Amino acid sequence: MAAAERSVFVTVGTTKFDALVERVDSLELLRILRSKGYSKLVIQKGNGSYVPHVVVPAGQAKATTEGIDVEYFDYSPSLAAYISSAALVISHAGSGSIFESLTAGVPLLVVPNPLLMDNHQQELGATLAAGGHLVCAAPDELLNAVRSFDGSRLVPYSKGSPAGMVAAINRQMGFPGAGAGRG
Amino acid sequence: MFRRRPAAPRKAPAKTLIVLGSGGHTAEMLTLMDSMDKSLYSPRTYVVAATDPMSAPKALVRERLWQKTDTPVGVSLLQIPRSREVGQSYVTSVATTLYSLIFAFSLVLVERPELVRGMVAVLGLTSTQIVYVESIARTRRFSLSAKLLYHLRLADLLFVQWEQLAKTYPRAVYAGRLY
Known part of the structure; x- marks a missing residue:
């Protein structure tokens, strides 16, 4: 990848989230991205x-449109590599994508899927947004959220650790002196 | 069916049932297992939903990594009906969650593990210790499984991953986040 390349990665993980894909299939989004240096x-x-079929010609998975190199694909087992090399991740609010991005230190904008039962994506997105770790937006607010996005204002997320749970389980089971497992 | 006190100190490994709840929940459970001393929690049986083809292969990949061999030992697999499909209505969810509970309960009776942990509720009448880890995605409200386990007092340890949730549910334990 060229050093000057600033990539925006949109991901829905293993889910379906047409409302998000449809919102990013937009010439206006491309213009906003270009104006922000992506x-x-x-x-x-x-x-x-x-x-x-808007940001690329119908039937094509790759094109340069409005000065932005655009490509799309269905899924890849190496989403982590796309996330860590991105300058901005726009993601569904699944916990995998969220914590992958936060722990990689990549600026993150999440869009909870409003179709999920008792919307716990909304819950996670809102909690982390309240802590300043990411920006959370509804599908309809996405373009405005990208326009006003400022990664420098985000609060870095401190990675958690299973150590506390492991110690509590060991105590409960009668292995009080046990340490953590080997990797 | 009450919270047990911590078990007496022991040296023998504990037979463990690990319930993988699919998707992000499976990833959380395997992340927790990464940090557990596998020699103490052995043999291990993974419980997966019949509708979830992804979780068992992920568990196997981890076992190969932990045991540093292509043919891990002391590992088995059990299938249960899924408590709830994404998008299923709340009313039918209660019914299918109860069905899964009863099914999982029968597994405990048949398997007689000493430790069960996972994202799906499992009942134990035996000396089985039950640990439930609420998903990291649950920051303010419990999942249906957590509500059932909490109010029926069925888990010996019920972890939440957000402090504010432990304030709402004082018998839940906050011991940090997996990620």
Whole structure:
């Protein structure tokens, strides 16, 4: 990758989230990205039925549009690599993608999927947004959220640790002196 | 069916049932297992939903890594009906969650593990210790499984991963976040 490349990675993980893919399939988004100094947009669109056809010509998975290099794909086992090399991640609010991005220190904008039962994506997104670790937006607010996004104002997330739970389980089981496992 | 006191000090390893709740929940459970002393929690049986083809292969990958061999020993797999599919209505969710509970309960009776932990509720009448880890995605409200376990007082340790949630549910334990 070129050093000057600033990539935006959109990811829905293993889910379907057409409302998000549809919102990022937008020339206006590309113009906003360009005005903010981004040069590339990669969309991991997942299992949904919506296929991008605005930011790339219909039937094409790759193109340069409005000065932005755009590509999309369904899924990749190496989403972590896309996340860690991105300058901005726009993600569904699944815990995997969220903590992958936060612990990689990549600026993150999450869009909870409003179709999920008793929307716990909304809960996680809102809690982390309240802590200043990410920006959380509804699908309809996405373009404005990208426009006003300022990664420098985010609060770095301190990675958690299983050590406390491990110690409590060991105590409960009668292994009080046990340490953590070997990796 | 009450919270047990911590067990007496022991040296023998504990047979462990690990319930993988699919998706992000499976990832959390395997992250916790990464940090457990596997020689103390052995043999291990993984419980997966019949509708979840992803979790068992992930557990196997981890076991190979932990045991540093392609053919890990002391590991087995059990399938249960899923308590709830994403998008299922709340009313039918209660019914299918109860069905899964009863099924999981029968597993405890058959398997007689000494430790059960996971994202799906499991009942124990035996000396089985039950540990439940509420998902990191639950910051303010319990999942249906956590509500059932909490109010019926079925878990010996019920971890939450956000301090504010432990304030709402004082018998829950906050001991940090997995990520």
